Amino acid sequence: MIFPKSLEKGSTIGIVAPAGKIEAETIHFAEKFFHKRAYKVVLGENVCNSFHQFAGNDEHRAADLQHMLNSPEIDAIFCARGGYGTIRIIDQIDFTHFLEYPKWLVGYSDITVLHAALQNKAGVASIHGPMPKNFPDKADDEEDMEALFDLLHGQFPDYSIKPNENNRNGEAEGILIGGNLALIYALRATPLDTNPHGKILFIEDIGEYLYSVDRMMQNLKLSGFLKELSGIIVGDFTDMKDNDDPYGQTAFEIVKEAVAEYDYPVMMGFPAGHDHLNLPLVFGKRVSMKVASDCCQLTF
Known part of the structure; x- marks a missing residue:
């Protein structure tokens, strides 16, 4: 890289x-x-x-x-x-x-x-x-x-954030990939579809229906994409929408369920995406992530 x-x-x-x-x-x-x-x-x-x-x-x-x-x-x-x-x-x-x-x-x-x-x-x-x-x-x-x-200017960040109740504790290293979930989904089966093996995936989104978030996550699961990761970081899911008959889960809960059968760490609520605070991330850089009950760390 x-x-x-x-x-x-x-x-x-x-x-x-x-x-x-x-x-x-x-x-x-x-x-x-x-x-x-x-x-x-x-x-x-x-x-x-x-x-x-x-x-x-x-x-x-x-x-x-x-x-x-x-x-x-x-x-x-x-x-x-x-x-x-x-x-x-x-x-x-x-x-x-x-x-x-x-x-x-x-x-x-x-x-x-x-x-x-x-x-x-x-x-x-x-x-x-x-x-x-x-x-x-x-x-x-x-x-x-x-x-x-x-x-x-050459100074790569180290981040510490508060834990989230939907996290899964653990440690992992890998190349950071990802971005907007809807675009990751749209690029599936194209030449721009990223090989997930050993990678750490970051996702965020805005204005989607909750059932659509689940559909996109199920695509990543059924295709084997999620299974190949070494970790997942979930950013802001902003202004999510629901139907008159509620979907019954938040965006974080949808992601948590989709990755439940894997054993890698899951870091929820990372402040990046469409909310006001959007901490920069370097895609293509190897990172280490640590998710614990008292603190979550992401180091470039």
């Missing part, structure tokens, strides 16, 4: 929007945010474009992303937001020149597609973390933002 070089003061950050459209004011806020931290900023030509719900049509979004990946002048790429649309353009992306100038890519949610492509096609690590869409709601010194920029 290739780990991109660390940023320095004066490094250049590119902002692209491979999925949903985003307001120009939010992009300009992000520009000022980066400038305040002494970075240069380059915007994708179509980053503020609009085509129905997308930030430009497929051709425009793919061209912007390809340019940022190829450019030796760009030191890191921030995806402006998630939403939907990255899966529509991923087969148009060529990582040949990117591998000459590998750089950190940051994003989450729909950007799970890019994380999967970077690991499975390019063999390059990437960062699941806050995006410019989130910046207006955050202070400069919030824990996740500080951790993100520390990581970009």
Whole structure:
């Protein structure tokens, strides 16, 4: 696995929007945010474009992303937001020149597609973390933002969180993979489907019906995906929906049941995903996890 070089003061950050459209004011806020931290900023030509719900049509979004990946002048790429649309353009992306100038890519949610492509096609690590869409709601010194920029400057994090009643205690090591559960499910049986053997899986999601969460987890179980893992970390399951006839389980309980027959550790409630605190994670990096009754630790 290739780990991109660390940023320095004066490094250049590119902002692209491979999925949903985003307001120009939010992009300009992000520009000022980066400038305040002494970075240069380059915007994708179509980053503020609009085509129905997308930030430009497929051709425009793919061209912007390809340019940022190829450019030796760009030191890191921030995806402006998630939403939907990255899966529509991923087969148009060529990582040949990117591998000459590998750089950190940051994003989450729909950007799970890019994380999967970077690991499975390019063999390059990437960062699941806050995006410019989130910046207006955050202070400069919030824990996740500080951790993100520390990581970009070469300082990998060690996390300690409170235990959850749905946890399963234990210790494990493995390469960290994952992202948004719905996108992991959507990529099954495609060239971007990740080999789970010995890996530690992180999952999160937003706005799904609880029965849909169970359906996705049952897919991972029936296919043997869950059986091959060495551990699982469950982030935020935000704004879950239910039918008039309640499903009867929370998202955490659904995951707990799906992995009940395996003996690896399970860490629930890790603060990453669509809630306010979104601690950055490095996909493609080997991690160790320890789940105990008094504390849970994740070390990169």
